[in-house]
Amino acid sequence: MRHDDSYLIDMLQAARKATAFAADLTYPQFQHSDLHQNAILKVLEIIGEAASRITTDTHRSYPQIPWRQIIGLRNRVVHGYFDIDLNLIW
Numbered sequence: 001m002r003h004d005d006s007y008l009i010d011m012l013q014a015a016r017k018a019t020a021f022a023a024d025l026t027y028p029q030f031q032h033s034d035l036h037q038n039a040i041l042k043v044l045e046i047i048g049e050a051a052s053r054i055t056t057d058t059h060r061s062y063p064q065i066p067w068r069q070i071i072g073l074r075n076r077v078v079h080g081y082f083d084i085d086l087n088l089i090w
Contacts, residue, residue, distance in 0.1 A: 004058045007050040014043040014050070027090055040089060041077050048074020 021039045022030070030036050051070045059067045077084065 002053070004054050007054050008058075010050040011047045014046040018043045018047075022090075030090055031086055037086065037089070041084070044089065045074050045077050048072075048077070 018040050021036055021043070025033075025036060030040075048071050051067055052074065054067075059065075073088075077089075
């Protein structure tokens with residue numbers, strides 16, 4: 001069984017990847033790049049999935065983190081893949 005620390009590390013690593021994927025990229029470039037869109041969507045999915053597996057105690061310990069929104073974004077990416085708002089992702 002994994003612990004919260006592992007999930008938090010996964011979230012951090014995925015966030016760093018998203019930042020690297022978007023570095024030096026303009027919004028129009030992002031709009032026209034399936035590669036960048038899919039890479040960023042995947043790491044957002046990882047962040048949300050990891051956030052959903054973190055215990056309620058840890059969520060309560062860090063109320064400044066928008067846990068529900070993070071998890072909600074993951075759900076939109078996974079279940080609403082056919083209607084993703086690129087402005088929201090950007």
